[in-house]
Amino acid sequence: MEQIEAGDAQTLVNILNQEQSKDPNFFFRVKFGKDGRISNIFWRDSMMLEDYRIYGDVLVFDTTYRTNRYNLICAPFVGMNNHWHNCMFACAFIGDDKTDSFVWLLETFLKVMENKKPTSIFTDQDQAMANAIEQVLPNTRHRLCIWHLEQNAITIFGALKKDKEFKYAFNQCLNMCVKEQEFEAKWQAMTQRYELTAHSWYQRVCDLKEKWCPSLSRDFFSAGILSSQRSESTNHAIGFRASKATTLTEFYTIFKKTINRWRSAEKYDEFTCSKSIAFTSLPLSGMLKHAAQVFTLSLFRDFEEEFGYSMATTVQMIGRNEECLLYQVALEDKPWSAHQVNYIHESHNVWCTCKNFEASGWLCYHYIRILHLHSVTRIPDKYVSKRWTKIAKTETWDRLKNQDPTHQYIPWRQTMIRKYYNLILKSQENEETR
Template sequence: MMLEDYRIYGDVLVFDTTYRTNRYNLICAPFVGINNHWHNCMFACTFIRDEKTESFVWLLETFKKAMEDKTPTSIFTNQDQAMANAIERVLPNTRHRLCIWHLEQNAITRFGALKKDKEFKYAFNQCLKGCVTEQEFEEKWQAMMQKYDLTTHSWYKRVYELKEKWCPALSRDFFSARILSSQRSESTNHAIGFKASKATTLIEFNTTFKKTTNRWRSTKKYDEFTCSKLIAFTSLPLSGMLKHAAQVKGYTQKDFEEEFGYSMATTIQMIGRTEECVFYQVSLEDKPWSAHQVNYIHESQCVWCTCKHFEASGWLRYHCIRIIHLHSVTRILDKYVTKRWTKFAKIEAWNRLKNQDPTQPYMPWSQTMMKNYYNLILKSQENKETRAFMEESFRNSPKLVEDLLDTAAQREEGAEVASDIPDVADNTQSNNDVSSASSTSINVPTILDPKRAVTKGRSKRAKGGL
């Protein structure tokens, strides 16, 4: 299920290690995404002993292999250099974004005497997430540095060097599903770790983890059912665009309705035109500083806005909706309907299950056989003869399986091949003979608790009497 979710919603990944640890101080680090109902979905979860570059490299390579080598478009992490090094090595084509929430928390500890200055905090927040263009960001950042004499401050210089990773104005060309911080991962921490403490064992955590993911999937099923049966209703007149939004998006109609309502509260001004394109300036009536330029192409009915909201989130913002509505377009163009946000996001997965060949062995068979063999091994481990029999059977089984597969392949090709597969009964008798003569002794290992790990920021995360 996690792999199916990652195939559809794996374009954005949130990976964070600032979580509560367990009895052994191991670090819990979930891989979290966002589904088409704007809820958390779990892709994977890991425990690691340390936060070194090599550990993160191994972890990301293992995750990538498990997810069929598909890499996300954007990945959000905290400000950890070891993690950044690992992402650069394993996911070189993925856009690495820093969590603004963590950046804000780190900044508070660096404000010093400026912590009580409201004007400075406002200016810093504007640089952090209030700029639309790169020019606007540069002007505000340099003005803040000059006004508060921070040009030589090492921390602010370091943050400025990383601006490509956290400044929204410099990252609007990359899809990020409107995540400006790892709030998704923070909410996962509360959802998974609410029962965890310094006394929690790995088995107890696993039980809590499975209950959490099952609860998320139950919510997902309810959302899918609701959006498939819901009748479109809106407080606004049900225009063609709203009807189409309800048809293709269902559950997201409320979000689209909100943007549509904002579009009706905007003022527009035509600032130029060519034979193919018309240029508008759109802004909210009470917020003239929110103005954006929107270009409309007549022939294709396409729009482009300086806010680049669609490129970053897959949603049309009210600037574009206003211009589309102005030109009497009653349907949302297919290119502006991002499938991962629609109620048809999992249609390929459902069709794949529906069209599955019933003659093919179903995947859970392997799980059933592993369980049966495991139970047989546990039952046999206390007796020397049964252990020897199991070992000899395993040594002979690969040869039998290969012979059966070769015979089946030859039969399919129409070749007349004499069957020389060893008789299973004779083999069983042979195994009994070997087991009676064998006296191999196997020592069952004692599994000890893992050693406590020493992690970064342990004193900050740890609570209680540790």
């Protein structure tokens, strides 16, 4: 931190000040160290707050970026919008990776985000971070990014790096287990075969399995980030084009360009979704038609996949009472796919032991099959998660369009307030001037 060029930090603060005069809801905070130098900087603009209101259920907080001249930790707060693309909630620079710094950062974040807490937070494996999350977000589910685990496993095991079978086995453990027993069996087989049972890193990772294993994390919403088909696309897609020589001011320019790129991609996605109908090789009717009407194009793909699987399942009724029916649904020859679906006829309420809806926000093929069985042709309202629909952000767009016209005076007001505040400061010492 001592190496930060004073001019560079000041220039960034000046830029943030200018941003604030243009955007009434722009927020930034600077924390000074004991020596009077800047130690942490945090900022977010008004659209980031809007996005967090809608997509703030899942937060990816990645602090592994060190690409700047001062080796400061860059900490972007990233989310996932209804088109399965990244959106930015806030960004910060911090001087060290101690618990106190993370606590400051998370507390600042909550304070300017209307105290809304995410359901799940994804981070890399770091004890200081885990402590901070426990302290500031005790009810949020902390999970580890599988991408980082994979990277760490590869760095730690140089010799296994080129072993395709090991990589496959590791990947099976990370991504492909739906049930706990299945994970335990695969993990044990892998660690025995490659003689890793006594290795401390693997032991530690296994101890932390509650924080990353998809089969143990299905009771909290994670926007499906943990699901195998999505983990690839969400890995490290931020791609700030910064380097070890980048100054803070340069970084801010790169940051703005990234955000502008993301936002124009979002506008394009919104436009495409509003104008086109999803293509599918299946007949577009019934529940699939309804899904095409309400979900964005990318979410429709997820629903369509489940829909396709549902047609290949076998169903067995295993119990019933007055109001509810209990089924077992499975794919043929795949015993691991068997799950129990509890179905209440009157309300279409359902509970499936795979917990796909709770974890990802769209229905599993088990439940879709049961709906078919009961001739239901529309997805019940409570199973259409608004955050995945085409209209997730419509209210925000409308509101911004009709925004209060007095907003145009905000830059003027900001300038005048600063000017007259200085005058007040100058005159306060003297009774006459006061």
